[in-house]
Amino acid sequence: MDHSFNCHVYYEDTDLAGIVYYANYLRYIERARTEWVRGLGIDQKAMKAADGVVFAVRRLEADYLSPAHFDDELTVRTRTQAITGARIVLNQDVWRGETLLFSAVVTLVALSSTGQPARMPANIRRQLQ
Amino acid sequence: MDHSFNCHVYYEDTDLAGIVYYANYLRYIERARTEWVRGLGIDQKAMKAADGVVFAVRRLEADYLSPAHFDDELTVRTRTQAITGARIVLNQDVWRGETLLFSAVVTLVALSSTGQPARMPANIRRQLQ
Amino acid sequence: MDHSFNCHVYYEDTDLAGIVYYANYLRYIERARTEWVRGLGIDQKAMKAADGVVFAVRRLEADYLSPAHFDDELTVRTRTQAITGARIVLNQDVWRGETLLFSAVVTLVALSSTGQPARMPANIRRQLQ
Amino acid sequence: MDHSFNCHVYYEDTDLAGIVYYANYLRYIERARTEWVRGLGIDQKAMKAADGVVFAVRRLEADYLSPAHFDDELTVRTRTQAITGARIVLNQDVWRGETLLFSAVVTLVALSSTGQPARMPANIRRQLQ
Numbered sequence: 001m002d003h004s005f006n007c008h009v010y011y012e013d014t015d016l017a018g019i020v021y022y023a024n025y026l027r028y029i030e031r032a033r034t035e036w037v038r039g040l041g042i043d044q045k046a047m048k049a050a051d052g053v054v055f056a057v058r059r060l061e062a063d064y065l066s067p068a069h070f071d072d073e074l075t076v077r078t079r080t081q082a083i084t085g086a087r088i089v090l091n092q093d094v095w096r097g098e099t100l101l102f103s104a105v106v107t108l109v110a111l112s113s114t115g116q117p118a119r120m121p122a123n124i125r126r127q128l129q
Numbered sequence: 130m131d132h133s134f135n136c137h138v139y140y141e142d143t144d145l146a147g148i149v150y151y152a153n154y155l156r157y158i159e160r161a162r163t164e165w166v167r168g169l170g171i172d173q174k175a176m177k178a179a180d181g182v183v184f185a186v187r188r189l190e191a192d193y194l195s196p197a198h199f200d201d202e203l204t205v206r207t208r209t210q211a212i213t214g215a216r217i218v219l220n221q222d223v224w225r226g227e228t229l230l231f232s233a234v235v236t237l238v239a240l241s242s243t244g245q246p247a248r249m250p251a252n253i254r255r256q257l258q
Numbered sequence: 259m260d261h262s263f264n265c266h267v268y269y270e271d272t273d274l275a276g277i278v279y280y281a282n283y284l285r286y287i288e289r290a291r292t293e294w295v296r297g298l299g300i301d302q303k304a305m306k307a308a309d310g311v312v313f314a315v316r317r318l319e320a321d322y323l324s325p326a327h328f329d330d331e332l333t334v335r336t337r338t339q340a341i342t343g344a345r346i347v348l349n350q351d352v353w354r355g356e357t358l359l360f361s362a363v364v365t366l367v368a369l370s371s372t373g374q375p376a377r378m379p380a381n382i383r384r385q386l387q
Numbered sequence: 388m389d390h391s392f393n394c395h396v397y398y399e400d401t402d403l404a405g406i407v408y409y410a411n412y413l414r415y416i417e418r419a420r421t422e423w424v425r426g427l428g429i430d431q432k433a434m435k436a437a438d439g440v441v442f443a444v445r446r447l448e449a450d451y452l453s454p455a456h457f458d459d460e461l462t463v464r465t466r467t468q469a470i471t472g473a474r475i476v477l478n479q480d481v482w483r484g485e486t487l488l489f490s491a492v493v494t495l496v497a498l499s500s501t502g503q504p505a506r507m508p509a510n511i512r513r514q515l516q
Contacts, residue, residue: 023155145272284410
C-alpha cells in the first residue's frame with residue numbers, strides 16, 4: 001500500500017520557464033519520506049539523538065515526465081521496493097490527478113554523525129519492514 | 130575535454146545534518162550546465178525568445194558518494210556523453226579536490242513554451258556537437 | 259480577523275546550525291499570502307493572464323525572535339494593515355504554538371509583465387478591501 | 388570601504404514571473420557576509436567548534452527597488468554600520484552595474500548552540516572592528 005502526501009506548488013517552486021524547477025521535486029519527495037517515516041512511528045530527531053544516525057540519499061534515478069506548474073496540487077506516492085540491513089530502496093512518484101509527472105527510485109542509507117555509512121538501528125529496521 | 134565550474138558551499142546549501150542538502154547538488158550542476166552552454170556560445174535567453182525553446186532535464190541518475198560540508202570548495206566537471214536531435218546526455222561530477230562526492234548522468238531535452246518536447250534548434254545542435 | 263496558514267519544517271528548511279535558514283521564513287509567508295489571496299477569491303494565474311500583473315514585494319521589515327527547528331509545526335498569521343491603489347501593507351507573523359518566532363511587515367505592489375510598477379486591477383483591489 | 392561580492396543569477400533563482408524570487412536576495416547577501424567574514428580572518432567553523440557560537444540574523448529591513456533577471460551579473464556591497472558587544476548592523480546592497488536593485492539593513496547577533504543570544508567572542512569582535 002502506497003503512502004500518499006499532498007503538496008502544493010508555490011512561487012518559490014517555479015522558475016522562469018513557468019514550471020517547477022527540477023531540483024524541487026527532490027524537496028517534495030523528501031517531505032513525503034519524512035511524513036512516511038513519521039507515520040511508521042519513527043522519530044528522526046530521537047534517532048539522531050540516540051544513535052547519532054540520519055538517513056541520507058545514496059542514489060537517485062528520476063524521470064521527469066511532464067512539468068508541474070504554479071498552483072498545481074500534487075500527490076507524492078511512496079512505496080518500499082526493498083530493505084536490507086544497510087539500505088532502503090523506495091519508489092516515489094509525483095502525480096497531478098491522474099497524470100504522472102515525476103517518477104523516482106531512491107536508495108537511502110543510514111549515516112553516522114561523521115557522515116560515514118552506518119548500520120540502521122535494529123528498532124528502526126523493524127519498523128520499516 | 131571536461132568543462133569545469135567552481136562553486137562554494139554556503140549556509141543556504143546545508144541542512145541540519147551539517148552536510149549539503151541532497152537537492153542542492155542539482156542546483157550546482159545546473160549552474161555548471163548554464164556556464165557550459167554559455168561557453169559554447171549559446172544564449173539561452175535568445176534561444177527562448179527566438180525559438181520559444183528551453184532545455185529541461187528529462188532523466189537524472191545520481192550517486193551520492195560522500196557528503197560536502199559548509200565552506201567546501203567544489204568543482205563540477207561536465208562532459209557530453211551523447212547528442213541526438215532530440216536529447217543530450219551529460220556526465221556531471223562534483224569533486225572536492227581529489228574526492229568525488231557526487232556523480233550524475235543527466236538527459237536533457239528541448240521543451241517548447243507549452244512544455245512539450247521540441248526539436249533542438251539546428252544552430253544550437255551544431256554548437257553542442 | 260487574521261488569516262492562518264500552517265506549515266511544517268522539513269530538512270530542506272534547516273541549515274547546519276540546526277535551525278530554519280533565515281531566507282526560508284520568506285518562503286513560508288509567501289505561501290501564506292498565496293493562500294490568503296486565493297481565499298479572497300483572487301486567481302493570480304488569471305490576474306497575470308488578464309492584466310499581465312503579478313504581486314511583488316516592495317519592502318520587508320522582519321524580526322527574527324526565536325529559531326524554528328526541524329519538524330516544528332508553524333502557523334503563519336496574515337492581516338492587512340493598509341491598502342491603497344498601488345500597494346498593500348501586511349503583517350505576517352510566524353508562530354510555533356504560543357511562541358512568536360518571526361514577525362514581518364510586508365509591502366506589496368503590483369508589477370506589470372515588464373517588471374514595472376502597475377496599478378492594481380480594480381476588481382482585485384475591491385476583493386482585498 | 389565596502390566589501391564586494393559578485394554573484395550570477397541562475398535558473399534556480401528565478402520564479403515564473405521571470406525575475407529573481409524575493410527570498411533569494413537573502414541567500415545572495417548571506418553569501419556575501421560569509422565571504423566578508425572570511426576576508427576579515429574569521430573562521431566560522433572554528434568559531435562554532437571553539438565557542439559554540441554562530442551568527443544569526445536578528446532583524447532585516449529590505450527594499451526591493453528593481454527586479455533582477457536570469458543571467459544577470461550582480462554585485463553585493465557590504466559595509467558595517469555599527470558594532471556593539473552583542474550585535475552587528477550591516478548595510479548590504481545588490482547592484483547590477485550602476486543600478487541598485489535591492490538595499491538591506493541587517494542586524495546580526497551571536498547565537499549559542501542552544502539558539503540563545505550569546506556574547507560575541509572577544510577575538511571575533513576585535514576582528515570586526
